[in-house]
Amino acid sequence: MxxxxxxxxxxxxxxxxxxxxxxxxxxxxxxxxxxxxxxxxxxxxxxxxxxxxxxxxxxxxxxxxxxxxxxxxxxxxxxxxxxxxxxxxxxxxxxxxxxxxxxxxxxxxxxxxxxxxxxxxxxxxxxxxxxxxxxxxxxxxxxxxxxxxxxxxxxxxxxxxxxxGVPAAATPGPKPALPKVSLAALVAAAKADPGRGQGGTTPGSADDVRLVEAALLRHGLLDDDYATDGAFGSSSVAAYRVWQRLCGYEGADADGIPGKTTLTKLGAYAGFSVVA
Structure with missing residues (x-):
């Protein structure tokens, strides 16, 4: 052998x-x-x-x-x-x-x-x-x-x-634009949605939240049941808190509220870009 x-x-x-x-x-x-x-x-x-x-x-x-x-x-x-x-x-x-x-x-x-x-x-x-x-x-x-x-x-x-994280060889033709996630919309949802009823969403944030929850799901941090409702509820906050810790943050810096650095890093792997 x-x-x-x-x-x-x-x-x-x-x-x-x-x-x-x-x-x-x-x-x-x-x-x-x-x-x-x-x-x-x-x-x-x-x-x-x-x-x-x-x-x-x-x-x-x-x-x-x-x-x-x-x-x-x-x-x-x-x-x-x-x-x-x-x-x-x-x-x-x-x-x-x-x-x-x-x-x-x-x-x-x-x-x-x-x-x-x-x-x-x-x-x-x-x-x-x-x-x-x-x-x-x-x-x-x-x-x-x-x-x-x-x-x-x-x-x-x-x-x-x-x-x-090295991209696969590019195929000929124009590169498709990445979907955009609004940091402001995500922060608002992370602060408000846990206080809403199950599945309650912050107006205008659901699409952004779904992209982030799909990324957390692919990392094995979020259960399937919470990855498609567009609500950044307590389970999503907890999952994002783990992601922050994986990125090296601890204590109050790992509070489950998305920040630009950790969200950009998540987007780099999941295929979305971050806007303000």
């Missing part, structure tokens, strides 16, 4: 974008052999009688070098801020929920933490949030990579670009 050099190159590209990180490993140890999964090669799993292991059932996992491990653990030195695991777990949630083709082509699933307390992740294959009891994922993001692309550098490089 070996670690493909391309997975080392994938880590290096991620590390270049997020320097306060380390390579947590590709090849699993004896514990991984017993538990199965992508840290172990297909051949070794079969040698140990684990022909039913989930990581070698799909057609894509029956291709590729049988001796190659196909996972990467990306270890973080920080929990919060734009170098922290919580921020980058949220970023991964966003690109997965958006079904970025560069991610779907490479990633079977990932596990990390958005709140620093619970392990969560997402499976682009299953198109759903996944969880794990492995608390080591509070400190590193685990990537299960389809076995047929673990040595495909162009696809792995494009995946890293998607995670780091």
């Amino acid at each position: 070996y670690a493909p050099k391309e997975l080392g190159e994938l880590y290096q590209k991620l590390h270049d974008g997020v320097p306060r990180t380390k390579n947590g490993g590709v090849v699993g140890d004896a514990r991984h052999v017993a538990g199965g999964g992508y840290h172990i090669s297909r051949a070794l799993l079969l040698d140990h009688g684990q022909k039913g292991d989930y990581s070698i059932q799909q057609a894509r996992d029956k291709r590729g070098d049988e001796d190659a491990a196909s996972a990467l653990d990306w270890t973080f030195l920080d929990q919060t801020g734009d170098q922290g695991i919580r921020y980058w777990s949220g970023r991964l949630m966003t690109v997965c929920r958006a079904e970025d083709p560069r991610v779907v082509a490479v990633l079977r699933e990932w596990f990390g933490t958005i709140d620093g307390r619970t392990v969560t992740g997402y499976s682009p294959f299953r198109k759903r949030i996944v969880t794990s009891s492995d608390k080591s994922h509070l400190f590193h993001i685990h990537h299960s990579i389809w076995r047929d692309v673990c040595e495909d550098w162009p696809k792995l490089s494009a995946f890293a670009d998607a995670v780091l």
